[in-house]
Amino acid sequence: MSKTVLVTGGAGFIGSCLVRQLVLQDDLTVINLDKLTYAGNLDSLAELADDSRHILVEGDICDADLIARLLAEFRPNAIFNLAAESHVDRSIDGPAEFVATNVVGTFTLLEAARNYWRELAADRAAEFRFLQVSTDEVYGSLGKTGLFTEATPYSPNSPYSASKASADHFVRAYFHTFGLPTLTTNCSNNYGPRQFPEKLIPVMILNALEGKPLPIYGDGQNVRDWLFVEDHCRAIRRVLQQGRPGEVYNIGGNCERTNLEIVTAVCAALDRLCPDLAHRPCEKLITFVKDRPGHDRRYAIDAAKMKSELQWSPVETFETGLEKTIRWYLEHRTWLDRIASGGYRRERLGLCEIG
Numbered sequence: 001m002s003k004t005v006l007v008t009g010g011a012g013f014i015g016s017c018l019v020r021q022l023v024l025q026d027d028l029t030v031i032n033l034d035k036l037t038y039a040g041n042l043d044s045l046a047e048l049a050d051d052s053r054h055i056l057v058e059g060d061i062c063d064a065d066l067i068a069r070l071l072a073e074f075r076p077n078a079i080f081n082l083a084a085e086s087h088v089d090r091s092i093d094g095p096a097e098f099v100a101t102n103v104v105g106t107f108t109l110l111e112a113a114r115n116y117w118r119e120l121a122a123d124r125a126a127e128f129r130f131l132q133v134s135t136d137e138v139y140g141s142l143g144k145t146g147l148f149t150e151a152t153p154y155s156p157n158s159p160y161s162a163s164k165a166s167a168d169h170f171v172r173a174y175f176h177t178f179g180l181p182t183l184t185t186n187c188s189n190n191y192g193p194r195q196f197p198e199k200l201i202p203v204m205i206l207n208a209l210e211g212k213p214l215p216i217y218g219d220g221q222n223v224r225d226w227l228f229v230e231d232h233c234r235a236i237r238r239v240l241q242q243g244r245p246g247e248v249y250n251i252g253g254n255c256e257r258t259n260l261e262i263v264t265a266v267c268a269a270l271d272r273l274c275p276d277l278a279h280r281p282c283e284k285l286i287t288f289v290k291d292r293p294g295h296d297r298r299y300a301i302d303a304a305k306m307k308s309e310l311q312w313s314p315v316e317t318f319e320t321g322l323e324k325t326i327r328w329y330l331e332h333r334t335w336l337d338r339i340a341s342g343g344y345r346r347e348r349l350g351l352c353e354i355g
């Protein structure tokens with residue numbers, strides 16, 4: 001029988017990719033606990049709809065009783081915490097939800113994990129891991145030079161990054177105070193198929209296809225490091241398998257780009273891949289809009305520890321990853337259309353009711 005893990009937020013962009021890899025490549029049974037907020041999309045899990053190794057539970061990581069019941073019933077070997085409110089702009093408009101899910105939810109999960117872990121037999125307790133998926137945004141903003149390392153002090157500037165930083169501190173504390181075998185990953189900006197069209201790359205693809213303006217904050221010179229989502233999920237699995245409890249691992253693509261460079265690259269790829277597009281060249285649609293408050297200028301990750309300790313490096317370059325991403329959106333217009341119509345939220349695939 002395959003081993004079991006609990007993934008939270010597994011109907012989201014990164015979570016659904018991770019769940020697919022855990023089931024299809026690692027042959028694990030995955031209990032996928034997801035609240036199915038606007039960002040949770042069961043269409044992204046369609047490949048697993050008939051796979052008995054994927055058990056979807058609609059629920060909240062703030063629900064301590066539910067988590068305790070899931071742990072008691074399924075006895076997982078690991079917990080991957082990806083459930084989060086993840087969009088910076090939404091955290092500026094309404095931070096409360098970010099505190100509830102990202103801070104209180106992570107704390108609730110840690111408490112449940114601690115209670116479960118300390119009752120495990122010694123061999124299973126030694127094997128158990130709690131893996132917190134976090135972001136490079138917790139480190140704050142860099143100047144023109146320098147990189148975030150695992151030793152960079154936390155300095156969050158948005159309600160989103162503050163909530164993730166707070167959660168990460170609790171994870172650290174549960175390792176140091178209670179000995180819970182935790183791992184934390186801090187990753188740079190992800191892109192790839194199935195990303196909700198509120199994040200930079202899918203917004204630009206969708207708007208360009210519809211001939212709408214391509215809005216870029218400020219002067220477009222904010223720099224981010226970009227990583228293809230499948231590379232991120234490979235890294236998370238590697239950290240789970242080989243990472244040392246209590247450690248932090250920075251994950252990045254060694255791929256710094258300004259927002260303007262990203263949008264220009266998306267436009268060039270769409271011009272090339274869609275010769276029939278009405279609004280070519282897409283670059284004509286670029287418009288600069290008022291900057292986001294507290295907008296960090298530059299993030300850049302030093303992923304040397306992932307390479308030297310865990311022999312991980314990304315497989316995709318930005319060019320190959322972007323091409324795959326754009327082709328996926330072009331070939332899956334119904335995925336986008338069902339978000340636009342709200343259809344993706346009205347239907348539920350094979351939900352499992354617990355207790």
Ligand code: NAD
Pocket residue numbers: 008009010011012013014015033034035036037038039040041059060061062081082083084085086087101105133134135136164186187188189190191196
């Ligand atoms: P996402 O917004 O696409 O997905 C989040 C998922 O969590 C959704 O399925 C949502 O329904 C679920 N969720 C939200 N609140 C919940 C709750 N209270 N209980 C259970 N489920 C809940 O996010 P994503 O981009 O896939 O990010 C996943 C994780 O990776 C997050 O923790 C995020 O902070 C982190 N991260 C993201 C990026 C990125 O570029 N997207 C980079 C680094 C780290």
